[in-house]
Amino acid sequence: MAETNNIKPRKMLDIIEPYSPGKPIWEVQKELGLDRVIKLASNENPLGPSPKAIEAIKNGLAELNRYPDADAAVLKGAIAAEYGVSPRQVIPTNGADELITLISEAFLEEGDEVVVPSPSFSEYDFGAHIMGAKVVPVPFVGDFQFDVDAMIAAVTEKTKIIYICTPNNPTGTYMAKADIEKLINAVKGVLVVFDAAYSHFADAADYTNGIEFIQAGYPVLTLQTFSKIYGIAGVRVGYGIAPEFIINSILKVKEPFNVNTLAQIAATAAITDTDHVLASQTVNKAGREQLYKVFGELGLAYTESMANFVLVHVGTEGETLYKELMAKGVIVRYGKTWGLPEHIRVTVGTPEENALFSEVLTGLLAKQA
Numbered sequence: 001m002a003e004t005n006n007i008k009p010r011k012m013l014d015i016i017e018p019y020s021p022g023k024p025i026w027e028v029q030k031e032l033g034l035d036r037v038i039k040l041a042s043n044e045n046p047l048g049p050s051p052k053a054i055e056a057i058k059n060g061l062a063e064l065n066r067y068p069d070a071d072a073a074v075l076k077g078a079i080a081a082e083y084g085v086s087p088r089q090v091i092p093t094n095g096a097d098e099l100i101t102l103i104s105e106a107f108l109e110e111g112d113e114v115v116v117p118s119p120s121f122s123e124y125d126f127g128a129h130i131m132g133a134k135v136v137p138v139p140f141v142g143d144f145q146f147d148v149d150a151m152i153a154a155v156t157e158k159t160k161i162i163y164i165c166t167p168n169n170p171t172g173t174y175m176a177k178a179d180i181e182k183l184i185n186a187v188k189g190v191l192v193v194f195d196a197a198y199s200h201f202a203d204a205a206d207y208t209n210g211i212e213f214i215q216a217g218y219p220v221l222t223l224q225t226f227s228k229i230y231g232i233a234g235v236r237v238g239y240g241i242a243p244e245f246i247i248n249s250i251l252k253v254k255e256p257f258n259v260n261t262l263a264q265i266a267a268t269a270a271i272t273d274t275d276h277v278l279a280s281q282t283v284n285k286a287g288r289e290q291l292y293k294v295f296g297e298l299g300l301a302y303t304e305s306m307a308n309f310v311l312v313h314v315g316t317e318g319e320t321l322y323k324e325l326m327a328k329g330v331i332v333r334y335g336k337t338w339g340l341p342e343h344i345r346v347t348v349g350t351p352e353e354n355a356l357f358s359e360v361l362t363g364l365l366a367k368q369a
Contacts, residue, residue: 012129012132016126016130025037025038028331032326032327034329037329037331038329038330038356038357039347040346040347040348040357041332041333041345041347042233042347043309044227044233046283046287046348046350047231047276047279047283049232049234050232050266050269050270050276051276052269052270052272052273053232053273056265056268056270057235057262057265057266059265060261060265064262067257067261068257068259068261068264069264073087074264075092075237075264075267075268076091076092078271079092079241079271082271084211085211085214085215086244088244089242091239091254092237092238092239092258092267093238093254093258094236094238094258094260094263095237096223097123098258099238100123100127100195101126102253102254103161103191103193103221103240104128104130104133104161105131105253106249106252106253107160107249108127108128109132110131110133111132111134112131112133112134112158112159112160113135113136113159113160114128114134114135114159114160114161114162115136115138115151115155115161115162116136116162116163117137117140117151117165118138118140119140119171119338119339120163120165120168120169121163121165121195122337124163124165124195128161133160134158136159138151140171143173144173144303144311146168146175146179148182152183152187155186155187155190159187159190161190161191161192161193162191162192164192164193164195166195166196166202166207167198167201167202167306168307169195169197169307170309170333170335170338170340170343170345172303172305172306172307172311173303173304173306174202174207174306176204176207177207177208180194180208180210180213191219191221191246192220193222194220194221195223197223197225197228198306198307199224200228200229200277200280200281201229201281201285203281207306210222214243217243218243220242221240221241222241223238224238224239226239226263226267226270226271230267230271230276230277231270232263232270235260236260236263237259237263283348284308286351287349287350287354288305290351290355290358291357294361295310298362300312300313300314309346309347309348310345310348311340311345312343312346313342314342315342316342318335318342318343319334319336321344321364321365324364325344325360328364329360330356330357332357333345333346
């Protein structure tokens with residue numbers, strides 16, 4: 001029999017860990033024999049998908065024998081109209097994750113450096129590592145606040161990209177507009193990427209999703225997704241907005257039919273669904289307050305969030321509590337993956353889901369006391 005272990009992958013794969021998503025509801029039900037499970041782990045929209053997106057998908061099914069529009073022209077136009085930019089400044093992608101990979105492929109070479117606040121979304125590290133670039137983490141300060149001066153100090157002649165997830169996943173904190181302005185004026189020749197996936201949930205007066213800096217001519221890119229506020233995570237569609245010369249560079253490494261037909265149809269409809277957006281924002285804001293109240297009553301320290309989740313400190317038994325919650329049919333996200341083993345991240349659900357989580361959490365903590 002021929003040898004089976006003589007195919008060697010790239011050495012860089014030694015430091016790359018596959019993305020670990022939260023467990024789906026069906027898997028937990030099957031594993032634990034539960035009839036009811038609520039998922040508060042993946043920052044999904046508890047109200048479901050945009051009704052306009054659902055209707056658009058139904059109407060588009062008959063055309064699935066045709067390849068998607070490689071340029072996603074109609075979707076580009078809808079996004080451009082929403083943000084007051086040119087369609088040539090927009091690139092739709094197969095989820096925002098793909099855009100992060102494309103940015104890496106377009107701008108990074110082996111030995112380059114990427115500055116990332118820490119902890120943050122793991123896909124930034126993944127994109128850097130597949131290109132042989134080095135990730136330079138910059139720790140948050142205080143209650144997970146951005147350290148702008150430290151980020152500026154971390155920039156060297158090798159720095160090619162700075163990622164700012166704002167609001168940040170998993171902390172829910174954001175970078176104020178004044179700090180963003182300070183950062184982008186201090187760094188030259190570095191692509192600043194704003195991951196604004198959770199921007200629709202942010203209501204702080206000094207929050208910005210970065211679009212105004214693009215309109216002002218700054219060489220920055222803002223990244224968005226239809227998975228969160230619009231509730232169509234299942235069809236995978238995200239997008240980037242940037243000056244045209246940045247978009248043109250990314251287009252050179254993009255696959256021709258990367259955004260499928262149903263995704264394009266759904267997103268084009270969803271971006272006009274203001275009723276669904278407003279309803280989702282209302283439920284999320286009330287839900288955050290609902291969770292804050294419970295955490296406060298339980299004496300748990302939490303980080304105020306501008307996103308659709310809350311990071312809460314549950315103590316040294318964090319992993320045990322995470323598993324016990326799952327055993328009771330409540331899936332949350334355990335913080336160990338971000339180097340936060342005493343934290344869990346809880347997605348804001350419906351009022352009923354938040355109440356059930358609170359009831360189960362209260363009971364488990366009472367048993368620990």
